Amino acid sequence: xxxRITANLPAIDFDQTEAFYAKLGFExxxxxxxxxxxxxxxxxxxxxxxxxxxxxxxxxxxxxRVADLDGVFxxxxxxxxPGFGIxxxxxxxxxxxxxxxxxxxxxxxxxxxxIEEDPL
Numbered sequence: 001x002x003x004r005i006t007a008n009l010p011a012i013d014f015d016q017t018e019a020f021y022a023k024l025g026f027e028x029x030x031x032x033x034x035x036x037x038x039x040x041x042x043x044x045x046x047x048x049x050x051x052x053x054x055x056x057x058x059x060x061x062x063x064x065r066v067a068d069l070d071g072v073f074x075x076x077x078x079x080x081x082p083g084f085g086i087x088x089x090x091x092x093x094x095x096x097x098x099x100x101x102x103x104x105x106x107x108x109x110x111x112x113x114x115i116e117e118d119p120l
Contacts, residue, residue, distance in 0.1 A: 004044075006037075006044045006045065006046050007044075007062035007064075007112075008046045008047070008048060009045060009046070009048075009060050009062060009106075009110045010047065010048060010049075010050030010053050010058070010108055010110065011036065011047040011049060011050060011108055012050060012053050012108050014031060014036050014047065014049065016107060017036070017106070018036065018038065020087065020106060020107050021038050021040075021045070021106075023080075024075065024079055024104075025040045025075050026040040026043075026045070027039055029044070043064060043066075045062070050108070053108060053109065055086045055108055055109030056086060056109060058109030058111075060109070060110040060111070061110060061112070061113065062110070062111075062112050062113070063112075063113045063115055064112050064113065064114045064115065065117045066114060066115070066116065066117060069114060069115070069116035070092065072114060073089075073091075073092050073114070076089055076102075076104060076114075077089065086105055087105055087106050087107045088103075088104075088105045089102065089104050089105075090102050090104075092116075099116060099118070100115070101113055101114055101116065102114050
């Protein structure tokens with residue numbers, strides 16, 4: 001197995017978070033009362049319980065680097081997320097730092113910056 005690091009994000013409710021991410025193509029790899037791991041191919045997000053989190057005050061975030069940004073965006077767009085509020089999905093754009101990205105804010109208020117990986 002290659003070295004890796006995974007995001008650890010809060011979940012107000014595991015069942016609701018699991019259902020939200022299932023619409024984005026994630027499957028449950030592990031779940032108990034204290035931890036949940038969701039996978040979408042090689043993408044993995046781990047969640048810890050945070051029942052008192054206010055999504056509008058959340059500062060949690062993660063970068064998700066993908067080879068096919070437009071494909072991932074199309075898959076996420078199919079979930080029918082709005083472009084404002086919580087949760088929300090923004091369109092891909094070229095950022096001032098020279099990379100293309102889009103943003104997903106999940107139902108817990110966590111920001112996932114989906115960034116197009118440079119193929120080198």
